[in-house]
Amino acid sequence: MSNTTQLLRFITAGSVDDGKSTLIGRLLHDSKSIFEDQFSAISKTSEKRGMAAVDLSLLTDGLQAEREQGITIDVAYRYFATPKRKFIIGDTPGHEQYTRNMVTAASTANLVVILIDARKGVLTQTRRHSFLASLVGVPHVVLAVNKMDMVDYSQARFDEIVAEYKVFAAQLGLHDVHCIPLSALNGDMVVDRGENLGWYEGPALLELLEKVEIDHDVNTSDFRFPVQWVCRPQTEEHHDFRGFMGRIEAGEVSVGDEITILPSGRTTTVKEIDTYDGKLQTAFAPQSVTLTLEDEIDISRGDMFVRSSAHPPKVEKEFEATLCWLSEAPLDKSRKYLVKHTTRTAKCLFSRLDYRVDVNTLERHTADKLHMNDIARVAIKTQQPLVFDSYGIDRATGSFIVIDEATNNTVAAGMIA
């Protein structure tokens, strides 16, 4: 195995009718990632249910209730690998609580595969999936025009759908869109190219997944290092050691770099970059490292190191964000919540609720309450300043979750802009 194999996280969006499960099943089956005992288990269940063919969707239905009711409740993660890359698929259910589940799975994805039935073309749900992908800032979109076998593998039909979709995608700011005609049922252009789509010259789905460039998905220029944990061994050997542990969320840092500690604004110089495997001269996102500094400065978890010369993040106690409400209990504007942003947790309240977006029509509606699956524009006040970038610039420092202190549930996900 080559030393440069990478990890690609992607999600699939589409309903069962679009052939989503069949597509995932085909991808796993044709890349030889389904094990015999898994296959025999789902074959048995399919037979028990009186199905003519093996239902590949059963592979992802992990819970008893799901198997009993024939529904998918929650995001399931599946893993497969080719000699070129490792893949994590976030498989989201297609119906109820769709927004909540898709936002959750999309938050860590590099790429989304949006499925379309070639007979039906761009539908309301295609728009919804694309809107959510753009909202969560998934960097790459693949439009998989499935069931090409049902339209006689017509290039004209494919071109028509692609033209319509590209106009819509551009409106949403989705720029990196690749369209593939395929038939998950027959296996055309999924793993193998098949013999029916000779007019299509682009990569098959798996080839695209193996080759899409993801190195630049994280912000590579502006160094961001939220302090997670201060390491003070206080042993004989490491008596004076004071290391700041964390993961580089964006950019890179080198020994000797001048850095600013936020929110205090104090500056100092990086003395050493430590890891268990030895000292480094330079470290980059998303490495987890330990930094030691030239000066003794009061620093604790929740502070952020940035490189002094780069674009500074904002340090504010009030900001606007797009919020996805995830909880069954609606937003209560009179209450205080907790916001967890990078490694800092602060009390917060919602000072304004500007509007709610209808995920199907993209129309804006006034709102004074938020219910589960609502997407809204809000203003938030926090008790302590947060150090943040706009979500469009940096997913890690532009995102936050909202926690209800009474129940400790995660009730919302937010993107600062």
Next chain:
Amino acid sequence: MKLVEDNLRKHTFTHLDALESESIHIMREVAAECKNPALLFSGGKDSIVMLRLAEKAFRPAKFPFPLVHIDTEHNFPEVIACRDKLAADLGERLIVRSLEDSIKRGSIVIKDENKPRNPFQSVTLLETIAEFGFDACLGGARRDEEKARAKERIFSFRDEFGQWDPKNQRPELWDTYNTRVHPGENIRVFPISNWTEMDIWEYIGREKLHIPNIYFAHEREVIRRGGNVIPVSHLVQPKPGEKVEIATVRFRTVGDMTCTAPVESTARTVDEIIVETAATRITERGATRMDDQTSDASMELRKKEGYF
């Protein structure tokens, strides 16, 4: 969309580096946000990987949590020896609580000494959590192991009865983890959720980790029972009519001796195991865990009762 040409790949940050960094980040979140965490350590390969990740997360300091083993007393002696040696070499505190203690207390009633004890591990685990007041337990479970696990969060909330409610899990976004619990509740944390069996073996090879020798091919007395190859031990003796044979086998998992089956193999090195793992057509648990074959939902039911 920009595509990478194979010969132009220049970065050296591998998928193992990405997984390792994610796991270190998770462990540090636990250390920073949980009041009294513990790391569940059995001496098996996944928990040995967890120890290396903890070293990477916290050295040069000591681990900010003790190691805890819930001993069924049905473990392979080689695994227990490895557990004790690793904990001693690292200089970290190891707490061992045995199912025998719960049996003496009467909280576990065993009908047959030689039956698998995995279902009872939850009882002793919950008693140990209560004894020490742990609010977070780090465990080495992976999502690729089992279909109920594929649905579980990295930070998996348990109520005051230690129960998992799969239909009512906290949404988990980005890598911003909600670690909060009320007194009496706890969180199970799985830093290697996104690792696969293959990743584990590649990491063991890369890090040159010491693992119990029964993971490598060796000759062993076995009997064949109901389609499974079962190791003969003081707990499993041949029934009348069963023949003891010598087979060349290795273990893909090392659990309760009465229900962990070895696979026939000649792989004597990590590299040879990686080759076999790439070629195998049977899942890890499917090949080795007889207790998971009893029903589609065995693991889910155990987890709901408090199993890790």
